[in-house]
Amino acid sequence: MPRYALITGASSGIGLALAEALARRGQALVLVARQRDALESIACELAQRFGVDVLFRTCDLSEPLQLSGLVHELDQNGLQIELLVNSAGIGSAGAFIDQDWTRERELIELNVLALARLCHAIGYRMAQNGGGRILNIAATGALHPGPWMSSYHASKAYVLHFSEGLREELKGRGVKVSVLCPGPTQTAFFREAGLKPERFAGKRMMSPEELAFLTVKALKRNPAIIIPGWRNRLLAWLPRLAPRWLVRKLAGRRNRLAVQG
Known part of the structure; x- marks a missing residue:
């Protein structure tokens, strides 16, 4: 029986790019997202292109009953x-x-509770089976507060700190945990969140394909935190030099200017 990578949010953006990058390396996949038609098409395409087993499950992870059903399955x-x-x-x-x-x-249910539930259920099975790997997706915004995107920044801070804690808890049980903190990436995230992407990085935004390539490559080193791209690493480091009140104000100013109105 093949050993699978289960990827949530796999119908678009970073999730889809990671699915393709892993399939290219011969990894069998279980794709999870809300859009059945998109998932079915993607699963067929990846299976045909890379000759790997690709399953898919339709699930709105922000709905507790659907999430429980997926875990039960x-x-x-x-x-x-x-x-x-x-x-x-x-x-x-x-x-x-x-x-x-x-x-x-919905943001809290998806970004925080669904992630924690899957880590709990699948992480337990990994530990019972003697090993596995968890990759959680946070953001560089997890490293500081973000007025006018307060819930989002806070949810990603949870993902970052939770993942680092989980890494220490599980490393003695054969389960490796890493957290990815991407900077602004060329996905539909900005449009769906009601933001102007040019206010963040303009033409310098990384493509999801490049991000996925760098992430999968980095996973071989088993780092605790992955921040792909030197610009993103610089932006993640700079807030440590400034007082927290200033970081709050600068982040809030950027976020407020980026809100579409």
């Missing part, structure tokens, strides 16, 4: 997951109290 079907990639996530922009609460709750 994974427990029952006996698939051996050797790599979990938590890529699914959304953002929101604007003053927190002016946002629709349904959207903010």
